[in-house]
Amino acid sequence: MENFQDKISEVVIRRLSDYLRCLNYAKSKGQTLIKSSDISTECGLKSSIIRKDLARFGIFGMKGKGYNIDELIKEIEKILGLNKTKNVVLIGAGNLGTAIIKYQGIKNANFNFVAAFDNNSDKIGKMIDNTKIYSNERLNGFIKKNRIEIVLLTVPSSETIKIVDSLDPKFVKGILNFTSVILPPEKNNIFIHNIDLAKELEVISYCMKKCLS
Amino acid sequence: MENFQDKISEVVIRRLSDYLRCLNYAKSKGQTLIKSSDISTECGLKSSIIRKDLARFGIFGMKGKGYNIDELIKEIEKILGLNKTKNVVLIGAGNLGTAIIKYQGIKNANFNFVAAFDNNSDKIGKMIDNTKIYSNERLNGFIKKNRIEIVLLTVPSSETIKIVDSLDPKFVKGILNFTSVILPPEKNNIFIHNIDLAKELEVISYCMKKCLS
DNA sequence: ATTTTGTAGTAAATCAATTCACAATAAAAA
DNA sequence: TTTTTATTGTGAATTGATTTACTACAAAAT
Ligand SMILES: NC(=O)c1ccc[n+]([C@@H]2O[C@H](COP(=O)([O-])OP(=O)(O)OC[C@H]3O[C@@H](n4cnc5c(N)ncnc54)[C@H](O)[C@@H]3O)[C@@H](O)[C@H]2O)c1
Ligand SMILES: NC(=O)c1ccc[n+]([C@@H]2O[C@H](COP(=O)([O-])OP(=O)(O)OC[C@H]3O[C@@H](n4cnc5c(N)ncnc54)[C@H](O)[C@@H]3O)[C@@H](O)[C@H]2O)c1
Numbered sequence: 045m046e047n048f049q050d051k052i053s054e055v056v057i058r059r060l061s062d063y064l065r066c067l068n069y070a071k072s073k074g075q076t077l078i079k080s081s082d083i084s085t086e087c088g089l090k091s092s093i094i095r096k097d098l099a100r101f102g103i104f105g106m107k108g109k110g111y112n113i114d115e116l117i118k119e120i121e122k123i124l125g126l127n128k129t130k131n132v133v134l135i136g137a138g139n140l141g142t143a144i145i146k147y148q149g150i151k152n153a154n155f156n157f158v159a160a161f162d163n164n165s166d167k168i169g170k171m172i173d174n175t176k177i178y179s180n181e182r183l184n185g186f187i188k189k190n191r192i193e194i195v196l197l198t199v200p201s202s203e204t205i206k207i208v209d210s211l212d213p214k215f216v217k218g219i220l221n222f223t224s225v226i227l228p229p230e231k232n233n234i235f236i237h238n239i240d241l242a243k244e245l246e247v248i249s250y251c252m253k254k255c256l257s
Numbered sequence: 258m259e260n261f262q263d264k265i266s267e268v269v270i271r272r273l274s275d276y277l278r279c280l281n282y283a284k285s286k287g288q289t290l291i292k293s294s295d296i297s298t299e300c301g302l303k304s305s306i307i308r309k310d311l312a313r314f315g316i317f318g319m320k321g322k323g324y325n326i327d328e329l330i331k332e333i334e335k336i337l338g339l340n341k342t343k344n345v346v347l348i349g350a351g352n353l354g355t356a357i358i359k360y361q362g363i364k365n366a367n368f369n370f371v372a373a374f375d376n377n378s379d380k381i382g383k384m385i386d387n388t389k390i391y392s393n394e395r396l397n398g399f400i401k402k403n404r405i406e407i408v409l410l411t412v413p414s415s416e417t418i419k420i421v422d423s424l425d426p427k428f429v430k431g432i433l434n435f436t437s438v439i440l441p442p443e444k445n446n447i448f449i450h451n452i453d454l455a456k457e458l459e460v461i462s463y464c465m466k467k468c469l470s
Numbered sequence: 471a472t473t474t475t476g477t478a479g480t481a482a483a484t485c486a487a488t489t490c491a492c493a494a495t496a497a498a499a500a
Numbered sequence: 501t502t503t504t505t506a507t508t509g510t511g512a513a514t515t516g517a518t519t520t521a522c523t524a525c526a527a528a529a530t
Contacts, residue, residue: 053516054460061459065439079477088441093518095478107478107525124459125466139359143352147454149437155458194461218461220454224362226278228301235464237457241360241433244450245368246274246337247267248407248431251448253338266486292507304507305489312509320495320508 056097057124062087063094064120071113079110126154131192135207136199137162137177140222144196145172158190187215194218201225208234269310270337275300276307277333284326292323339367344405348420349412350375350390353435357409358385371403400428407431414438421447 066086070078080098084091098104098111103119105111121127132150134141137160144150151157162168163180170177178186186192195216199207204225211219213233220237221227227236279299283291293311297304311317311324316332318324334340345363347354350373357363364370375381376393383390391399399405408429412420417438424432426446433450434440440449 051516055517057460057463058456060463061456062439064459065455081477090519091477092480092520096480096518099479105478106527108476108527110477123463125462126459130462130465139356140353143356144454146352149455150458153455154462193465194458217465220457220461226275235461237461239452239454239457241357241452242278242362242366243271243274244433244452245363245407246277246339247270248433248448248450249338249343249367250270250273250336252343252406252430264486268487294507303489305491305510306487308507308509309488318508319497321497321506323507 052100056100059087059089059093059097060120060123063097064117064124067113067117067120071117076113077110078113078116080105082110121154129154129156130194131156131158131190132194132196133158133183133187133192134160134175134196134198135162135180135183136197136203137167137172138198138200141196141198142172144198144222145175155194158192159186161186184210184212187212191215194220197221197223199223208232208236265313269313272300272302272306272310273333273336276310277330277337280326280330280333284330289326290323291326291329293318295323334367342367342369343407344369344371344403345407345409346371346396346400346405347373347388347409347411348375348393348396349410349416350380350385351411351413354409354411355385357411357435358388368407371405372399374399397423397425400425404428407433410434410436412436421445421449 063083066083067078069086070082080091080094083089083094087094095105098116101119101123103111103116118127132155134145134157137145141160141162145157145160157175160172160175160177161180161183162177165179167177168179192215195211195218197204197207197219201223204221204223204227208219208221208227208231211232211234216234218235218237219227220239222239224240224242226238226240229236276296279296280291282299283295293304293307296302296307300307308318311329314332314336316324316329331340345368347358347370350358354373354375358370358373370388373385373388373390374393374396375390378392380390381392405428408424408431410417410420410432414436417434417436417440421432421434421440421444424445424447429447431448431450432440433452435452437453437455439451439453442449
């Protein structure tokens with residue numbers, strides 16, 4: 045249904061993620077149908093682009109009525125690959141890593157937060173909430189055995205490259221990189237996204253300046 | 258120099274931030290000149306777009322030689338508004354907030370991390386590293402007195418809207434919102450950027466799926 | 471039945487971003 | 501000098517994304 049697709053750009057995928065949030069919200073209020081114009085106000089977009097985005101993936105609504113929310117959620121989840129649970133580990137259980145481990149948001153939905161890894165012997169063997177911290181040495185065995193597909197990386201920046209290069213692309217398909225080493229969008233067939241606090245601050249800084257002029 | 262500018266899109270600003278990182282790296286290695294093609298390999302872009310981005314802001318290199326690194330850094334910092342220090346506070350000194358407070362990365366450069374705020378009496382008055390945690394009640398007075406321009410928001414999502422609406426746009430010009438409530442890019446004349454972990458995971462999930470097909 | 475209403479679907483038009491391709495020019499080499 | 505070399509700067513071409521504007525339906529109202 046969405047595989048006779050040419051090239052989908054990342055902005056489209058980001059919009060689908062917005063639609064999904066909006067749909068779940070509408071559903072939580074008991075709605076069962078939604079108009080493209082409702083999604084559009086909620087997400088700050090033109091309604092036509094929403095219809096176009098959906099049509100592109102072979103998703104159609106009912107003329108005069110709108111889209112069926114449940115169906116739409118299911119379709120978008122399928123497109124985003126959220127219909128199949130993915131196993132996730134975190135590497136580097138420091139300040140940021142601990143915050144993420146404690147954060148419940150990830151454990152919902154379709155991401156199965158399995159374990160954390162660290163190389164500090166004070167931390168190895170401890171639990172953070174329900175998540176056990178293992179020694180880094182067991183990382184690759186664990187990834188293989190537990191079919192880990194996603195890695196959250198929160199080690200010191202000096203360790204970033206070494207760890208990324210050690211991950212087995214046979215299993216690991218995606219990395220969310222929180223370190224300040226900016227990695228390319230793909231490396232060894234693993235997709236990488238950088239969460240770059242410095243860049244976000246710089247963008248905000250620019251916007252603020254413009255607003256004054 | 259950069260104000261007879263029409264409309265600059267956010268992607269250009271994000272690229273400037275990339276160039277800056279690349280330039281600082283080259284500088285740290287002792288280079289004084291850099292070619293657009295060097296920046297281009299480092300940032301994964303075509304060299305022509307780098308030259309075009311820079312020319313657009315009235316920044317020019319030397320034909321046959323390249324760009325002067327120091328000058329380029331200074332110009333980009335000016336464009337991004339990094340030449341003037343900005344005061345920053347964090348609201349919500351919980352798990353994530355504490356990690357950010359302890360993170361040294363922000364304190365460098367041009368962001369002056371001033372204080373944290375919380376409404377939990379167990380936390381008020383304590384220090385996290387060198388940052389003091391104040392009561393939320395003192396927030397607006399503090400913002401006014403200390404000319405706080407940027408807020409990092411790490412409160413529980415249920416508190417997000419209330420706090421955003423309480424911030425005085427006379428002083429606060431930008432918010433980095435880490436909560437799971439997604440805010441519009443601008444509200445009450447304050448620029449807002451959302452750092453949305455769920456969305457990043459969804460995008461990664463999509464990329465992974467595509468890679469398998 | 472027939473008309474009206476509301477909203478989806480989409481082709482064409484517009485707007486925006488990127489890349490190409492090459493002239494301009496400064497420095498280095500001959 | 502003159503020639504060669506390297507790299508910038510930029511108009512034109514291309515590619516991509518968004519918006520407009522209108523048609524096609526389906527349901528509701530008359
Ligand atoms: N804290 C933040 O808010 C924040 C913000 C932006 C970026 N970052 C980045 O996130 C990363 C982590 O920051 P932090 O503040 O949590 O640092 P931290 O020092 O508190 O945590 C790093 C953890 O990684 C562990 N570690 C070190 N080497 C390791 C290895 N080879 N394998 C496994 N574990 C290893 C350490 O034992 C430690 O527990 C850094 O790269 C930092 O630049 C942090
Ligand atoms: N921890 C993460 O990795 C992570 C990741 C993504 C998003 N988030 C989001 O970040 C936010 C914070 O997450 P957390 O894990 O640090 O939660 P947390 O509960 O540990 O921290 C929240 C802090 O805010 C304080 N607080 C509550 N109400 C307040 C108010 N009105 N004014 C000031 N302070 C107030 C609390 O006392 C607490 O210290 C949440 O919205 C969460 O959804 C967290």
